[in-house]
Amino acid sequence: MTRQRQRAELLPQLAEVFRAHGYEGATLALMIEATGLGKGSLYNCFPGGKEEMAREVLAHLDAWFTAEIFAPLRDAEDPVRGIRAMFAAVDGYFRSGERVCLVGVVALGAARDLFADAVRSYFAAWIEALAASLRRRGDGKALARRKAEAAVLEIQGALVLTRALDDSGVFARALAAAEQRLLG
Amino acid sequence: MTRQRQRAELLPQLAEVFRAHGYEGATLALMIEATGLGKGSLYNCFPGGKEEMAREVLAHLDAWFTAEIFAPLRDAEDPVRGIRAMFAAVDGYFRSGERVCLVGVVALGAARDLFADAVRSYFAAWIEALAASLRRRGDGKALARRKAEAAVLEIQGALVLTRALDDSGVFARALAAAEQRLLG
């Protein structure tokens, strides 16, 4: 197996460790458990250790969102359908709020400085893609940008509050309200 | 100095460590630096160690929010003024989004299970106090509850996105929009 291929297979497993424990709480022991690989193999794949793993995980996540959410949002023939598809994809990806946003977790933690560029560009790309859809639907530039920012913000807030209250109803209500506010 | 008094003085300093580094990232070395106390003195004050410190910090925070934000919200003669005062207090407390919500950080991390009750009751109290204000202003029970939940959610999302984009304008816009949506 090529190293390129192996890394691609490891990244989702490592992502779950970082997502569930944060950067500080993600230990090599947890990664060994999650991947089934030994310490040596992990370092063979990621010579830069934990920091390189996190950086690759964030890049992989960014690529996934770009391909599966941001690009379809931009390219949808009907912007309304594109936005609806985005909310459906978000609900699926975050498992109705049961799963947390890794980039949000990193943004709140002390590791933010280490990954500031990745964190910023992820959210900036999301807001821009959504704003572009809204403009194609007829909103003015400033309004589209403001509405897009508010929607992404609500998704992040919904993830926090859903987990805090342990009530996935919060997530469902928030997504429905955000979609209604964008399109209604 | 009584132990009671000393704890009260230590808690804000410890809170900043937990806030900035999360539960996992908050090390005793950081706490020693923040408080100026030795390891032994910290354990004399908090025999339960790190977990007891975090528990006390969360309880202290809850008491502060109850006294300074939730209670005034409930007791304000004019509910509209009470809600406006809440947003002003929130803006001040979180320093326009520069500061992060400790309870939100804990909610997203792996330590959530350890402090699930404190996390849930903090947000539940906030939503209930805000919903009570909205009802006194004339909103029906279900609507008030839904609007209150959305507002607290937006504040949390604003903290995430503000830090992610490193742009306190996000926080200001979000608070203004949430206030407008509650009262407008």
Place this chain on the structure above:
DNA sequence: GTCTATAAAGCGATAGAC
């Protein structure tokens, strides 16, 4: 490329002198 063994540092927590 995989593993085990091990290093060096840091962790939370305790003991004991003062």
Place this chain on the structure above:
DNA sequence: GTCTATCGCTTTATAGAC
């Protein structure tokens, strides 16, 4: 009540056998 010294364990990371 405060400190220093230290324990036992875990951490990240490396070395070397296979």
